[in-house]
Amino acid sequence: MQQRFTYLTVTLAGLAGWLTLAPVAPADEITRGEMLSVSCAGCHGTDGKSPGSIPSIAGKSADTIETALKEFRSGQRESTVMGRHAKGYTDEEIKLIAAYFGSVK
Amino acid sequence: MGTYSRRDFIKLIGAAGATSAVGWPLIAQAKRGHVVIIGGGFGGASCAKYLRKLDPGIKVTLVEREKEFVTCPFSNAVLGGLYDMGFITHSYDALRQRWDIKIVHDTAVAIDAAARKVKLAGGKTLKYDRLVVSPGIDIRWNALKGYDEAASELAPHAWQAGPQTVLLRKQLEAMKDGGVVVITSPANPYRCPPGPYERACMIAHYLKQKKPRSKVIILDAKDGFAKQGLFIDGWKQLYPGMIEWVKGTDGGMIDRVDAKTKTVYPTFGDPVKADVLNVVPPQSAGAIALKAGLANKDGWCPIDQKTFESTLHKDIYVLGDAAIAGKMPKSGYAASSQAKVCAAAIITSLRGANMPDPSYVNTCYSLVGPDYAISVAAVYRLQEGQISGVKGAGGVSPKDADPAFRRKEASYAVGWYKSISADIWG
Numbered sequence: 001m002q003q004r005f006t007y008l009t010v011t012l013a014g015l016a017g018w019l020t021l022a023p024v025a026p027a028d029e030i031t032r033g034e035m036l037s038v039s040c041a042g043c044h045g046t047d048g049k050s051p052g053s054i055p056s057i058a059g060k061s062a063d064t065i066e067t068a069l070k071e072f073r074s075g076q077r078e079s080t081v082m083g084r085h086a087k088g089y090t091d092e093e094i095k096l097i098a099a100y101f102g103s104v105k
Numbered sequence: 106m107g108t109y110s111r112r113d114f115i116k117l118i119g120a121a122g123a124t125s126a127v128g129w130p131l132i133a134q135a136k137r138g139h140v141v142i143i144g145g146g147f148g149g150a151s152c153a154k155y156l157r158k159l160d161p162g163i164k165v166t167l168v169e170r171e172k173e174f175v176t177c178p179f180s181n182a183v184l185g186g187l188y189d190m191g192f193i194t195h196s197y198d199a200l201r202q203r204w205d206i207k208i209v210h211d212t213a214v215a216i217d218a219a220a221r222k223v224k225l226a227g228g229k230t231l232k233y234d235r236l237v238v239s240p241g242i243d244i245r246w247n248a249l250k251g252y253d254e255a256a257s258e259l260a261p262h263a264w265q266a267g268p269q270t271v272l273l274r275k276q277l278e279a280m281k282d283g284g285v286v287v288i289t290s291p292a293n294p295y296r297c298p299p300g301p302y303e304r305a306c307m308i309a310h311y312l313k314q315k316k317p318r319s320k321v322i323i324l325d326a327k328d329g330f331a332k333q334g335l336f337i338d339g340w341k342q343l344y345p346g347m348i349e350w351v352k353g354t355d356g357g358m359i360d361r362v363d364a365k366t367k368t369v370y371p372t373f374g375d376p377v378k379a380d381v382l383n384v385v386p387p388q389s390a391g392a393i394a395l396k397a398g399l400a401n402k403d404g405w406c407p408i409d410q411k412t413f414e415s416t417l418h419k420d421i422y423v424l425g426d427a428a429i430a431g432k433m434p435k436s437g438y439a440a441s442s443q444a445k446v447c448a449a450a451i452i453t454s455l456r457g458a459n460m461p462d463p464s465y466v467n468t469c470y471s472l473v474g475p476d477y478a479i480s481v482a483a484v485y486r487l488q489e490g491q492i493s494g495v496k497g498a499g500g501v502s503p504k505d506a507d508p509a510f511r512r513k514e515a516s517y518a519v520g521w522y523k524s525i526s527a528d529i530w531g
């Protein structure tokens with residue numbers, strides 16, 4: 001029943017979502033982007049707001065974050081630890097993470 | 106469009122549908138529950154906060170026996186005289202006030218898995234829909250001959266931070282110049298694999314300032330340890346001749362200790378007499394996990410490594426040091442990362458929804474000196490049911506790094522501590 005219901009609403013409300021492509025899903029869903037991103041908070045602070053010497057990532061655009069992660073991963077951008085972390089994520093995952101942080105308030 | 110996987114996209118639309126104004130009931134809000142958490146440390150407090158952050162409709166009760174939490178991370182820096190106890194002590198006020206978590210300062214003494222109830226020492230009983238157990242470690246008293254609770258008042262372990270940290274610090278302050286500090290390091294697995302070696306650094310840092318003729322000897326049950334090459338380089342640079350590491354097969358393995366005379370008896374070779382004796386003893390999952398039948402015969406808790414649900418009892422989740430979590434070490438960052446995955450697992454299981462694929466991380470910074478730190482990092486995924494490191498990612502700090510690099514990592518180590526403390530208790 002629940003399965004059917006989801007199908008129905010896809011046609012009703014899905015279109016709007018498809019067109020606007022909000023960067024994160026509505027509050028009630030735990031997305032893969034969020035699951036990946038909460039693991040960064042141990043170093044960058046909750047929602048990327050850092051209280052100490054590690055740079056905040058809150059307030060940066062998705063593009064800035066995506067570029068930074070890819071450059072850390074390739075070694076193009078120097079780092080102490082980010083290179084080692086960024087290598088743990090695929091292009092697709094980096095996009096999801098960047099979209100998540102790019103959208104948090 | 107490349108931003109979204111097919112699955113995310115379907116979820117996005119599904120969830121948008123659930124909250125759309127077409128007059129249907131809200132699926133996501135149909136099911137909420139009560140989660141009880143035992144232990145307000147790195148795993149338990151993280152889980153409490155992230156349950157509430159990811160689902161403000163969920164009710165969370167956190168049971169913690171202490172009024173304030175004292176972290177093991179940075180307790181070695183307290184021993185080294187870099188910080189005071191206040192720096193590593195955290196209040197539960199923010200979890201209570203900002204996150205609306207019910208904090209009960211009491212000790213959980215029994216779990217009735219069938220009736221889904223937790224009994225507290227104070228007499229209360231809590232009923233749960235899901236239970237999270239993150240009790241950390243307990244010392245296996247007498248597993249090392251001669252090392253019982255009374256012995257730990259003479260030869261502190263300081264492997265649970267608090268009064269034990271203060272005691273060890275006082276003993277170091279009282280020791281004469283030219284004294285010998287002996288640290289015994291146990292076999293794997295134990296809490297914080299690089300911890301004993303960072304401790305040797307921080308104690309040597311203090312001794313170098315105040316009692317430069319003194320020495321630190323590490324008697325190790327193992328023949329190797331975490332970040333070994335980097336530590337040994339750091340010892341040579343900062344504390345030449347001050348730290349001696351004796352590996353297991355060279356006489357580091359020990360049979361028994363005599364806390365009264367501060368003497369350690371290796372399996373072979375002569376007894377070693379210490380002025381300050383710090384025993385890092387054999388450990389197991391916290392006592393409540395053993396009592397509730399959540400542990401295996403080795404004293405650690407088997408879990409489903411995707412959700413952290415116990416494989417021995419349904420609807421009970423075990424996190425952090427107590428859990429057998431694949432390749433993840435027993436660290437605070439690991440416990441906190443696991444807690445977020447577990448929070449997602451619990452929320453989605455209460456909703457009957459799909460859980461997103463988990464991803465876990467760990468980084469352990471170790472202070473070699475105040476301006477010299479090294480780190481080990483990893484990103485993990487679930488592979489064939491096991492938490493495994495992503496190949497090609499992670500690893501230790503570079504061996505040939507210059508002093509500026511080590512200094513940066515020392516600054517980031519403090520930054521990490523501030524971030525993770527705020528992420529957990531703030």
Ligand SMILES: Cc1cc2nc3c(=O)[nH]c(=O)nc-3n(C[C@H](O)[C@H](O)[C@H](O)COP(=O)(O)OP(=O)(O)OC[C@H]3O[C@@H](n4cnc5c(N)ncnc54)[C@H](O)[C@@H]3O)c2cc1C
Pocket residue numbers: 143144145146147148149168169170171174176177178179180181211212213214239240241242263264265296297300304391392393424425426427435436437438439440468469470471
């Ligand atoms: C010297 C040292 C240095 C370390 N440095 C680092 C580091 O730099 N980085 C890092 O990531 N990790 C570090 N660690 C490891 C880290 O401290 C642990 O891995 C982490 O605390 C594990 O989290 P946990 O939730 O499993 O247990 P804990 O954080 O120990 O939390 C357990 C909590 O449960 C409570 N509790 C237990 N039983 C009950 C009960 N029955 N009822 C009520 N409450 C109960 C306890 O009071 C405690 O507050 C270090 C450890 C040591 C010893």
